Structure formats: structure tokens, C-alpha cells
Amino acid sequence: MYFDSFQALLTMNGHGIYVWPAYLVTIVVITALLIAPMRRRSRVLRQLAGELKRAQSASDSGAKGER
């Protein structure tokens, strides 16, 4: 490891306040990029499952009531 102490790693001779935000923003954006499609996928699936369930119960009750 290049840095002697945790303190040195954090400050990086005064450049820490530039390096760390750059990495932080990068990580935040990457995380958002990865999470957004996962959430979208599970939302679509949940919606579809709900629709399927409702369609199923509607056809079930319809079958009981009329035939």
C-alpha cells in the first residue's frame, strides 16, 4: 500500500477532497445504473403477477357464478 496511515489516505496531501468526491459520485452513479433495471424488472413482474392473479380469480368466480 502506498499510504502510511489512514489519515494520509484520507487527505492525500490535500488532494483527497478532489479524489474522494470523484470516486463517490462515480460509485453512486454506477449503483444507480445497476439498481434501476433491477427495480424496473421486479416492478413489471409484480404488476404482471397481480394482473394474472386477478384474471384468475375473476375467471374462477365467473365460472362458479354463471355455469
Add this chain to the structure above:
Amino acid sequence: MWTFFHKLGSPPWLYAIAGVVLRWLLPITLIALVGGMIWGVLFTAPDFRQGNSYRIIYVHVPAAVVALAGYYVMAIAGAVSLIWRIKMADVVMKAAAPVGAALAFIALFTGAVWGKPTWGTWWVWDARITSMLILLFLYLGVIALYEAFDNKEAAGKACAVLSLVGMVNIPIIYKSVDWWYSLHQPASIKFTGESTIDPSMLYPLLLMIAAFYALFTCCLLMNMRAELLQRESRTQWVKKIAAKEGKR
């Protein structure tokens, strides 16, 4: 050969194969990203001219490289969907746009932050930063055009035309911005040549570039899977998946 292309056009097959690829690629990508960042930040010596601030290179350059490559992926997918009417190419194009825009944003933000210790200002109208900004505008244009159409099939085609026009223009824009900058280059700003990079700094950089390419691929595949489910939500194979996975 042809059966492979036919399979590529089949949504359930594409959905399944993207899932298989992701199961392997996503962990590898994350390990490479984290490993490359730790390598770059902790285990390399600082640049003798720029000091520690140069460590931003490990996210700045990969993001910029992949943002540009992503535009070509998007435009080529657009061309494929226009010429051969393969709907899946349309899905690729739609999935690539937000990822590329986000990477361009990362490149711009880290570039600005890097500029402060290096050049003393947050923003320099440097050739590369300016072209990256224009690239971000091109991405945003494609996204905005897609959202403006109500008819999503027409939206895909319109975006394909626009991204092709952009692809023809990108080299022209890059060359002219480059030339414009060399004309106006302020004397106070000096550049450290990138060709003289030390191997100990180069290897983590190469790892990060590879990791960002993998990240782009992962995000592309994940976006495609979500998009496929939404587009094909009336078909049997999606209903089967929904019945299995949607209960959670």
C-alpha cells in the same frame, strides 16, 4: 449461423441467455471495479507532476472511453433495427442510451473535479471535456426524442435515425473541437502527455477500462431484460416468468 441470428430475434431466448451471461458477468464486473479502484487508489505511486489528484484517471478515462463506445453501440443497433427490422436491435438501442449518458456524466464530473487541482479551475474549455459535453447532449437528445413520441415503435425508428446522424457527426465534432482548441489554447495551461504513462499506473487503468466495458454490457443486458418483459407482457413466456418470480 443463420439460426443464431434467428435466435437473437427471439425475445424469450434473448431474455434467458442474457440472464445466464449476467449471472457470470455481473459478479466479475463488480470484483473488477472494486479491485481496480482499490488498486488505483491505494497501491499506485502518485504522479510526480500532478500528485495524488491523478488517481481520478482510473474512473475518468474509462468512463469517457466507454461513453463514446456506447454511442457507437447505440447507433449500430439503431442501424440494424432500421435496415433489417430486427426488433431486438431496437431494444439494445433503447437500453444503451441511459447507460451511455450516465457514463458521459461521470466522465464530465470527474474531469471537472480533476481540473480544480490540476488547472486551478473547475471547468476548462478543453477539447476533450468539450467534446464529452457535446456527446452528453447527443445522448440526451436521443433520450428526449424517445420520450416525446407516444408511439414507441416510431420512437425507436426516429431515435435510430438520430443516433446514426450523430454517429456520422461525432468524428466531425471531435476533430473540429480539437482543432478549435488548438487555435485558442491558453498558454497558462500545460498538459502532461498521456503517452508517457508508467506501466505501474497503466495496468490498473487497463483493468478499469475493461471493468467499465463489462459494466456497460451488464447494464445493457439488465435494461434489455426489463424492457423485454415490459414489451412482451402480453405473451405466454412472460406470464410464466411473472407467475414464478412475481410473488415476492
Add this chain to the structure above:
Amino acid sequence: MSAPHTGQFCVLLLRRQLLLAMRRPIDIANPLLFFTMVIVLFPLGLGPAPDKLASFAPGVLWITALLSNLLTSDAVFRSDFDDGSLEQLILAPQPLFLSALAYISAHWLTTGLLLALLSPVFALMLNLPGSALITLVVSLLLGTAVLSLLGGIGAALTVGLKRGGMLISLLILPLYMPVLIFGSAAVQAAVTGAPSGPYLAILGAMLSLAIALAPLAIAAGLRISIDA
């Protein structure tokens, strides 16, 4: 009546567009008035010092020309899309990209050409040296033609949308940037006494490329907009 030959058809189309424009002179005057007004804004914003204005003049004139071109390009296909004649044009046997070229030529003749011819007046108001006037006119003649062609792409893609106005600027302004760079650089070079020929040659090269490729993109865009 026999169907007209393709070239004849384009000339007829061009004449029709010009005739339509002549009937509404205010539409021709609007971009020129806009150009004038924005030029007036710059001395008000930057201060009336003649040497300062002169140093900004190439950029100011070019940016203003670019903006007035942008504002008019939205309307190139609008009225013909609304009344359905664009649909007829797509069904016509003549190739659509040539017809699109006729539309764009009419647009350039009624905006870019007039703007370029009028620009020396405003250049003198901004204290641009007289030696740069010819370069300014030539660069605007070449450059606004490229702008009209690129603007046509944006117009064709957004003509079917209700809120196209703002969107079109987002779509085509990035594409305008190389033209702006070389256009203002040509004038700048002429001001400093350097040869401006190379810049004009590059603008000419851009125009050739745009004439060859933009009509294809415009035709594709029009087809998509009509289908949507």
C-alpha cells in the same frame, strides 16, 4: 396529364415552396428581424466599446445567424404535415430525398441566403473591419446551407410531435457546433489578416457531405413521422 420528370418535379416543388413563402412575407421577415434584435442585444449587454464589440463580432454574428436558422427550421415541414400534402409527397413516385432537398433549398433561399446578404449591415454596426465582410458573407452562405440541411433532419423527426419546438434545439444544436466553429474561425481569420480560404473550404466540404447525406436522413425521418 403525364407525370413530371423527377428533376422537373423538384423544380416545381421548389417553386411552390417559394411561392408559399412569398405569400406570407412576414414569415420571411421574422428571422431577419430576430437576427437584428439579437444583434442589438449584444452591445446593450457587453457595453458599446467599439474595440470590444469588434473582437466579439465574428462569434456574435455567427451565433445569431445560427439561432435564427434554428428557430425557423421547426416550420419547414409543419404546415404541409398538418394539411396532409406531405403524405401525398411520400406516395409520389419521385424519390423522397430529392423532394426533401427541394424543401430545404426553399428554406435556405428564404432564410440563410437573405441573412447572409444582409449580414454586412449588422457587421458594420458591430464594428467588424471591412476587410472581413466578404468572408463573413461567403461563410454564412455556405454555413447556413449546412444548418438548413441539419435543421431539416430535426424538423423531419419532430414534425409529428405536438411539442417539437424545444426538442428540436436539443436534437440539432450539437450537430451545429462544427459549423459554428469553422464559420466564426473563418471570419476571425479574415479580421486578423490570415487567409480564410482553408476554413471556407472546410465549410464547403461540410456542405457537400450534408447535401449528400442529410436528405436521406430527412426522408427517413419524414416517413417515420408520417407513419406514427
